Every structure is written in C-alpha cells, then in structure tokens.
Amino acid sequence: MPSSSSAPSRAAIIGAFAIVYLVWGSTYLGIRYAIDSIPPLLMAGSRYLLAGLLLYSFMRLRGAPAPTWRGWGQALLIGICLLTFGNGGVTLGEQYISSGLAALLVAVVPLFLAVLGWLSGVSGRPTLPVAIGLLIGMVGVYLVARTPGVSHVALPGHETLGISLVLTAALLWAIGSLYAKKHQPASSPFVSGGMQMMCGGALMLLAGLVRGEAHGFALASVTAQSWLAYGYLVTLGSIVAFSAYIWLLRAVEPALAGTNSFVNPVVAVLLGWAVAGEQLSTPTLxxxxxxVVAVVLVVLGRR
Known part of the structure; x- marks a missing residue:
C-alpha cells in the first residue's frame, strides 16, 4: 500500500476495500465468540490497545516521525468516536442482539456519512445514483439480516437496549470518520491508526473496569475458542483492517469508504450460517x- 504522500493506485484501493469488506465482515462472528468468556469492554479495549501498541511501535521503529501533542489530541477524539463508542457500542450491543441484527443496524453508517458529510462540508452533496444506492443498500441489508436470529445471545431479553447501543455507535462512527477525513494525527495513516487504537482502546478498557467487568473474571476461565477469536480480532480485525479503513478515508470519499457497512453483513451472515449454524434463506441471497447493486451505484455515482 503506498504512503500517504503518493497518489493511491487502483490496486491499492481495491486491496484495501477487500480487506475491510471481508475481514470486518468476519469480526461480527469473532466478537460473538470472544465475548462468550471475556467481558465485552475488557475484550474490546485490550484488543485495540494491544493492536495500537504493536502497530505504533512497529512504525516508529521503521523511522516514522513522532506525532505532535496536537496529533495525539486529534487521535484521542477519533479513537473515542470510532472505537470507544463506535466499536465499544457494537460490542456491548452484541450481548443483547444477534450478529446479523447488529450488522443490519450498522448499515446506516453510509447514510450518516453521506448526509453529515454534505452538511458539514467534508464531502459534496450526494448525487442521485449515490442516494439511490444508499437506499438500495439498506434494503439489501434488511433482507440479509431479517431472518430471526437463532444464534446464542449472552444476555437475551434486552433487544431494545442492544438496538439503541448499536445505532448510537453507528452515528458516532460516522462522526469520527468525517473528523478523521479532515484531521490527520500523523503523516502516516498507519501511525495515525496505531495512535487512535491506543487512545480508544485505553478508554474502553477503563470503561470496562469502571463497569466492574474485572470482578470475578479470571484468565483461566477464558476458553480456547475465545482466545482464538481474540487473536484474530487483534491481528486481522484491528491491525490490518482498521489501518486499511483509516487509509481509505484519506484516499476516497467517506460515503464510499463506508460501503463496508453494506458488504460486511453479507460476510457476517454467511459465516454465521457456515460456522455457527445461523439460518440462511432466499431473502438473504x-x-x-x-x-452488490448498491455498491456499484455508490462507486459510479462518485465519478
């Protein structure tokens, strides 16, 4: 992937989208398995803190310049929106609702990005093809995730709370993405990503401690399945995919970068069917x- 100082190639953009589409689509199932035996905010916070430390240290050892204090302040704001409230809200929400429903609710992110980006002046007014594509995409995600969930939910009976958490997370994710488009904590998107993961992860970890998640929790009680899911979330889900998303925010329009919220549910539901025994029906297909039609319209509508 090229540095931020060079024009991004088509191959780099396609590769970054492939990573964000496929890897983040799989993290819904990964989160589900990880929080089976790890408290949700402790899991998410330590996941991003560890990933951020590894990525930031690696880039600094390679000679990337140290960020300024202003850059750290910007990274803190982005980390709060994208990770502490964005990813943290989804992680908490998945205690109460299925992975498919969570993916459906997160699909409002491109709509938030298009409307808020236009109102804030970060991006232009959505064209008709883009608007149609966003609406078609939401219909598609509804069909993908509408099958009644049969997967394990850690704390059933609180669906309204889960829906509220995930919708709030989606809104703050969009706000953080637009802020990240205009404010770059470091010249390298990978240094920026590491900074944001450290800041957001540390706050999520603190929130988990305040909620009392550490009480009664022991590492010995974590299952092998949860450890494997946790390792996947740290490496591919955080270091690789989050860095690719931050890079895409610099390379393309925010609403286009946000189309992962349409594609991720397809990956999430297909994996839920293949791995976890969740239902797969004709409406899903x-x-x-x-x-697919929605993403094509959004891409072509931006040209």
Whole structure:
C-alpha cells in the first residue's frame, strides 16, 4: 500500500476495500465468540490497545516521525468516536442482539456519512445514483439480516437496549470518520491508526473496569475458542483492517469508504450460517444481490 504522500493506485484501493469488506465482515462472528468468556469492554479495549501498541511501535521503529501533542489530541477524539463508542457500542450491543441484527443496524453508517458529510462540508452533496444506492443498500441489508436470529445471545431479553447501543455507535462512527477525513494525527495513516487504537482502546478498557467487568473474571476461565477469536480480532480485525479503513478515508470519499457497512453483513451472515449454524434463506441471497447493486451505484455515482 503506498504512503500517504503518493497518489493511491487502483490496486491499492481495491486491496484495501477487500480487506475491510471481508475481514470486518468476519469480526461480527469473532466478537460473538470472544465475548462468550471475556467481558465485552475488557475484550474490546485490550484488543485495540494491544493492536495500537504493536502497530505504533512497529512504525516508529521503521523511522516514522513522532506525532505532535496536537496529533495525539486529534487521535484521542477519533479513537473515542470510532472505537470507544463506535466499536465499544457494537460490542456491548452484541450481548443483547444477534450478529446479523447488529450488522443490519450498522448499515446506516453510509447514510450518516453521506448526509453529515454534505452538511458539514467534508464531502459534496450526494448525487442521485449515490442516494439511490444508499437506499438500495439498506434494503439489501434488511433482507440479509431479517431472518430471526437463532444464534446464542449472552444476555437475551434486552433487544431494545442492544438496538439503541448499536445505532448510537453507528452515528458516532460516522462522526469520527468525517473528523478523521479532515484531521490527520500523523503523516502516516498507519501511525495515525496505531495512535487512535491506543487512545480508544485505553478508554474502553477503563470503561470496562469502571463497569466492574474485572470482578470475578479470571484468565483461566477464558476458553480456547475465545482466545482464538481474540487473536484474530487483534491481528486481522484491528491491525490490518482498521489501518486499511483509516487509509481509505484519506484516499476516497467517506460515503464510499463506508460501503463496508453494506458488504460486511453479507460476510457476517454467511459465516454465521457456515460456522455457527445461523439460518440462511432466499431473502438473504436477494439482499446480497441488492447490496452488490448498491455498491456499484455508490462507486459510479462518485465519478
């Protein structure tokens, strides 16, 4: 992937989208397995803190310049929106709702990005093809995730709370993405990503401690399945995919970068069917086709 100082190639952009689409789509299931035996905010906070430390240290050892205090302040704000409230809200929400429903609710992110980006002046007014694509995408995600969930939910009976948490997380993710488009904590998107993960992860970890998640928790009680999911979330889900997303925010329009919220549910539901025994129906396949159409419209509408 090229540095931030050079024009991004088509191959680099396609590669980054492939990572964000596929890897982040799989993290819904990864989160589900990880929080089976690890408290949610302790899991998410330590995941991003560890990933951020590894990525930031690696880039600094390679000679990347140290960021300024102003850059750290910007990274803190972005980390709060994207990770502490964005990812943290989804992680908490998945205690109460299925991974498919969580993916459906997160699909409002491109709509938030398009509207808020236009109102804030970060991006232009959505064209008609983009607007149509966003609406088709939401319909497609609805069809993908509409099948009643049969997967394990850690704390059933609180669906309204779970929905509220995930929708709030989606809004703050969009706000953080737009802020990140205009404010770059460091010249390298990978240094920026490491900074944001450290800041957001540390605050999530603190929130988990304040909630009392450490009481009664022991590392010995973590299952092998949760450890494997945790390792996947740290490496591919955080270091690789989050860095790719931060890079995409610099390379393309925010609403286009946000189309991962349409594609991720397809990956999430297909993996839920293949790995966790969740239902897969004809509406899912129709929804997946609509999502492909939606992404094409958003891409072509930006030209």
């Amino acid at each position: 129709i929804g997946a086709a609509l999502i």
